[in-house]
Amino acid sequence: MSYPGYGGHGGYGAPMPGAPTHGMQMVAGPGGYQAYGAYPGSFSGAPVNDPMWSYFTAVAGQDGEIDSEELQRCLTQTGISGSYSPFSIETCRIMIAMLDRDMTSKMGFNEFKELFGALNVWKQNFMMFDQDRSGAVEPHEMSQAVLSMGYRISAQTLNGILKRYSKNGRIFFDDYVACCVKLQALTETFKRRDNMQQGVVNFPYDDFIMCTMAI
Ligand SMILES: [Ca+2]
Ligand SMILES: [Ca+2]
Numbered sequence: 001m002s003y004p005g006y007g008g009h010g011g012y013g014a015p016m017p018g019a020p021t022h023g024m025q026m027v028a029g030p031g032g033y034q035a036y037g038a039y040p041g042s043f044s045g046a047p048v049n050d051p052m053w054s055y056f057t058a059v060a061g062q063d064g065e066i067d068s069e070e071l072q073r074c075l076t077q078t079g080i081s082g083s084y085s086p087f088s089i090e091t092c093r094i095m096i097a098m099l100d101r102d103m104t105s106k107m108g109f110n111e112f113k114e115l116f117g118a119l120n121v122w123k124q125n126f127m128m129f130d131q132d133r134s135g136a137v138e139p140h141e142m143s144q145a146v147l148s149m150g151y152r153i154s155a156q157t158l159n160g161i162l163k164r165y166s167k168n169g170r171i172f173f174d175d176y177v178a179c180c181v182k183l184q185a186l187t188e189t190f191k192r193r194d195n196m197q198q199g200v201v202n203f204p205y206d207d208f209i210m211c212t213m214a215i
Helices: 053-060 068-078 088-100 109-129 139-148 154-167 173-193 206-215
Strands: none
Touching: 053 068, 053 109, 088 109, 088 173, 109 139, 109 154, 109 173, 139 154, 139 173, 154 173, 173 206
16 A cells, blocks of 8 residues: 555554564554554553563552652663663653553553563564664664654655754664654554545644644
8 A cells, every 4th residue: 555654564563674574473453553563452450460570560559550650660670672771750750641541641551562572573673773782873873773664754854854863873772662652653643633544634723732742
């Protein structure tokens, strides 16, 4: 399907060409989201039987949901960023804002699992480019990474993004993830309003501010 403005590979929700696929299986989920790895398909049934449930409840604490500080602590402890610097609180806030589907401002169990799946894919993708494990990639590598995810954006837009997310001309893992999270969330937000699937949407001012500022 040719879809102006988005990926040429089916875009959002399609497998990422060039992304490492070993050890993970992507399944198109509801709303174009992907279910990853050990959690294919949509989740149903008692979460008690899920190996991740007890971990989730321990992290979430008494309110049963994960806020940005709990998320930062947990991501640091699980070492998902590996040898890379831990995620900043701002990136954790963006992660929650993006995946907060039931509008509680915190992460429920399914939202948490979705994040872990996405993080693993982004990390694999980042590591593919950061071959010397320096913790940062060059702008042209970041461009390749973004394009390999199926987003079709102009060189000018890509340059703007690279400027925003780079430090001294390099992009660190934390900023890379923040960029991926936002790109995915904003594309999803846009697509939901793009009824004609033409890559063009009329945004009332208030709606635009809500969509962009809330992430
Ligand atoms: Ca909590
Ligand atoms: Ca939530």
